[in-house]
Each structure stands twice: as structure tokens, then as C-alpha cells.
Amino acid sequence: MDKLRSIFPVVTDDYSLCHMPASEVNDTEFEEMVAFTQIANIVVPVQNMIVNRTEDILRDTVVPTFWQHFSKSAGRNSGFKKFxxxxxYLYDSYTCFSEIYDRLVRFRKRTNLKKQIYELSCPHSALKLILRASLFSHYLLEHENIIKQFYEAALKMEDSEENEWCIICSQKKECNCLNLFKETNRKLGEMHLLEPLVGQDLTDLIYGYIHSYIQKICKDSFDTHFIRTLEKVRH
Structure with a gap:
């Protein structure tokens, strides 16, 4: 069992072990662990234990900590940094679990385990599903405010090309805020959370942004055309 805990630290009661840098798996120890599970006829229970502990840790520790970042925003652009x-934080936790699930993939191949996880044959797909389900089990409508602040700030940042100062950090435009925005989206996409977590909020923001932009363009165009007409009439 010690080898099992070493290779799959998620099965321990100490969640901090899951956040330790992944150590190289010794091939001999891995084979001994595989042999032990086969002799004891616990191949399926081992997979079940890994999945169950993943659910417990995500639900009870990781996800609540993630949503704690969404406390009421104090500053105008503080929502950007909070999100x-x-x-x-969520991505770091996901990465730790992903490394453990790499080993689960290897374990399944070595033991010829075909049992699916939530009707999914790929453990990594199951991990993303568990993460998504855990995340939305704690979701509150008030969390939308931080998400909207993040993308609203990003849209304004993209639209303020003539301003040499960043509207988020108030530094010169050579700051890192745009890269932070891209990094956030990339990591959400990697976890398959971009669309389910921010999709509707982002769609609403973009719709409002486009609507305002069209109104402004139409108004400016109408005003210019109207002024030219008046000038012609006057002369």
C-alpha cells in the first residue's frame, strides 16, 4: 500500500501531497504496485479510490478555495486580478491531478483495465468532467460580477489603443496585463472551462460592446451627414 500511496498520492488523507512536485515513478516500484493490485484483485477498486478521492478533494478543498477569490471587489479593476x-490557483491544482491521472492511464494499460469512468474511456476527460461538475456545484450568481469585470477590463484594454496607459494597472502599455488575459483564457481552455464558465458572460459583454459601438458609429455618421446637409442648405 505504501507504493500505491507514493505513486497515487491522491489516495492519502494529506491533500498537500498532491501539490508536491511530481517525483519520477520508479519502473520497478510501479511494476510491484501493479502486481500487488492484480494479486489482491483490487485493480478496479484502486481506480475507484483515485476517482472518489479526486472528487472529495476538488469538492471540499480546491473549488471552495477557487471561489473564495471571488470576494467582493474593492477597486474598479480589482476583479481582473482576482479572476x-x-x-x-485552479490550474495549478488541475496540473497536479493531471500528473496523477497520467499514472492512472499507465496503470490502466498495464492492468488492461477497460472499466470506464463516468462512461468515459479517457481518465483525463473524466478529470475535466469531475472538475467542471465540482466547480458548478458551488457556483453562485454573484460570482458573475468578477468574471464580467475581468472580460470588461480586457475589452476596454483592447479598445484603448490611443491611450498609452493601461487601464488595468495604470502603467505604460508595455505592461504584462494583456499577456495575463491571454494566459487566463489559454489555461481555462486547457481545462475545458472557458465556454462553460465564462461563455455566457462574455457573449453578453461582447453583444453590449458591439451594440454600443454600432450606436456610436451610426450616431457619428448621422451627425456628420446632417451637419454637411445643413452647411449646404446654409450656403
Whole structure:
């Protein structure tokens, strides 16, 4: 069992072990662990234990900590940093689990285990499903405010090309805020959370942004045309 805990630290009661840098799996120890599970006829229970502990840790520790970043925003652009920090924390946790699930993939191949996880044959797909389900089991409508602040700030940042100062950090435009925005989206996409977590909020923001932009363009165009007409009439 010690080898099992070493290779799959998620089965321990100490969640901090899951956040330790992944150590190289010794081939001999891995084969001994595989042999032990086969002799004891616990191949399927081992997979079940890994999945169950993943659900427990995500539901009870990781996800609540993620949503704690969404506390009421104090500053105008503080939501940008809050959402970025929340996603970075979630991604770090996901990466740790992903490394463990790499080993689960190897374990399944070595033991010829075909039993699916939530009707999914790929453990990594199951991990993403568990993460998504755990995340939305704690979701509150008030969390939308931080998400909207993040993408609203990003849209304004993209639209303020003539301004040499960043509207988020108030530094010169050579700052790193745009890269933080891209990094956040990339990592959400890697976890398959971009669309389910921010899709509707982002769609609403973009719709409102386009609507305002069209109104402004139409108004400016109408005003210019109207002024020219008046000038012609006057002369």
C-alpha cells in the first residue's frame, strides 16, 4: 500500500501531497504496485479510490478555495486580478491531478483495465468532467460580477489603443496585463472551462460592446451627414 500511496498520492488523507512536485515513478516500484493490485484483485477498486478521492478533494478543498477569490471587489479593476489569481490557483491544482491521472492511464494499460469512468474511456476527460461538475456545484450568481469585470477590463484594454496607459494597472502599455488575459483564457481552455464558465458572460459583454459601438458609429455618421446637409442648405 505504501507504493500505491507514493505513486497515487491522491489516495492519502494529506491533500498537500498532491501539490508536491511530481517525483519520477520508479519502473520497478510501479511494476510491484501493479502486481500487488492484480494479486489482491483490487485493480478496479484502486481506480475507484483515485476517482472518489479526486472528487472529495476538488469538492471540499480546491473549488471552495477557487471561489473564495471571488470576494467582493474593492477597486474598479480589482476583479481582473482576482479572476486571474483564481484561475492560476485552479490550474495549478488541475496540473497536479493531471500528473496523477497520467499514472492512472499507465496503470490502466498495464492492468488492461477497460472499466470506464463516468462512461468515459479517457481518465483525463473524466478529470475535466469531475472538475467542471465540482466547480458548478458551488457556483453562485454573484460570482458573475468578477468574471464580467475581468472580460470588461480586457475589452476596454483592447479598445484603448490611443491611450498609452493601461487601464488595468495604470502603467505604460508595455505592461504584462494583456499577456495575463491571454494566459487566463489559454489555461481555462486547457481545462475545458472557458465556454462553460465564462461563455455566457462574455457573449453578453461582447453583444453590449458591439451594440454600443454600432450606436456610436451610426450616431457619428448621422451627425456628420446632417451637419454637411445643413452647411449646404446654409450656403
Amino acid at each position: 486571474y489569481n483564481a484561475v492560476m
